[in-house]
Amino acid sequence: MKCLICKKTETVKFLDDYKLEIKEDIKFFNNLKIYNCSDCNFSFVNPIPSEDKLNYFYKHVYRAVGRPPYWMTENYEDLKRYSLEDKNLNYLLYITTLLDLSKVETVYDFGGGYGDLGFLLKKKFPKLKLFCTENDANSKKVLQERGYKNFENLEDIDIKFDLIITTHSLEHLTDTNIFSKFNEILKPTGFIFFEVPNCPKEYFQGRPYDSPHLLFYTSKSMHKIAEIYNMEFFNFSYSSYSFNDDHRYQRESQNLYEELNSSKFSSTKIKKMIKKIVPNYLINLRRNFLEQKSIKKEERVNMFANNTGDNCYIRGILKKKI
Ligand SMILES: [Zn+2]
Secondary structure: OOOOOOOOOOOEEEEEEOOOOOHHHHHOOOOOEEEEEOOOOEEEEEOOOOHHHHHHHHHHHOOOEOOOOOOEOOOHHHHHHHHHOHHHHHHHHHHHHHOOHHHOOEEEEEOOOOOHHHHHHHHHOOOOEEEEEOOOOOOHHHHHHOOOEEOOOHHHOOOOEEEEEEEOOHHHOOOOOHHHHHHHHEEEEEEEEEEEEOOOHHHHOOOOOOOOOOEEOOHHHHHHHHHHOOEEEEEEEEEOOOHHHHHHHHHHHHHHHHHHOOHHHOOHHHHHHHHHHHHHHHHHHHHHHHHHHHOOOHHHHHHHOOOOOOOOEEEEEEEEOO
8 A cells, every 4th residue: 555645655554444424425435444654644545436436426415405514505695604604714814814915816715615715805805816626516606606716627727826725625635636736826926725634643533434534634744745745834733623522523413414314204204394394404503503603602712722732623824935
């Protein structure tokens, strides 16, 4: 087994079996194992699922209505309010503290769903031009309304960007070659902002599931990638809540999904009824969740305290090495 970053074989060892969030997803993620390269502190699945399967999954399944982690609803107005979640405001603060956005003209969001972050940036910096690559069928209408130009194929990108943003997308890829593309489409003075799950051994201990992630990064692996692609860190930070909280939120989300899809709702008639009720139920669930977060809950501290030594995400701003 070859490490996807350093290409060595002698440093790679079997780590664990792959854990599914949703049982039915086995048709997309069948019989996967996780391997770890000790040199890069990087983990990855093997065998890699086929491109056809992954394309179908991300176009039609991943952000489907009523599925975790997004719990999408069919209520369009409600979806747009997601942009005001703590995590997006936190990204906004981080980026605008470290970078001078008045000098940025073009922003490219790789795999950003509804493009919440670009949308927020444009509210404060109206001259920004927004671009993205997002193949999810449900997201396209919102992206268009928000003024994004969507390059569905990376090969079609014919301009260069001042800022590339990619949050919680890189872990879904089958390799790290996207950095070569980023290098190509980034202006010499441009920046890349990313966030991904932080996956040292604390991530793997007690995690409820892995899917649909295929790559598991750490600080060390991100620094290796930067070196290989001739980039350097302008900032590197650990972010978000603790590993324990992360595992707890994942378990709650997984349990909720299982409850909603359990055998007690098995008859066709009930299923039809559930289909009508569930979107409303999810809207209310989501609304309550947002409202709870917006009051003075101590938990919110976790969303705003970086570099605590126990953060389940890593993020950074990369630039080209000169
Ligand atoms: Zn390696």
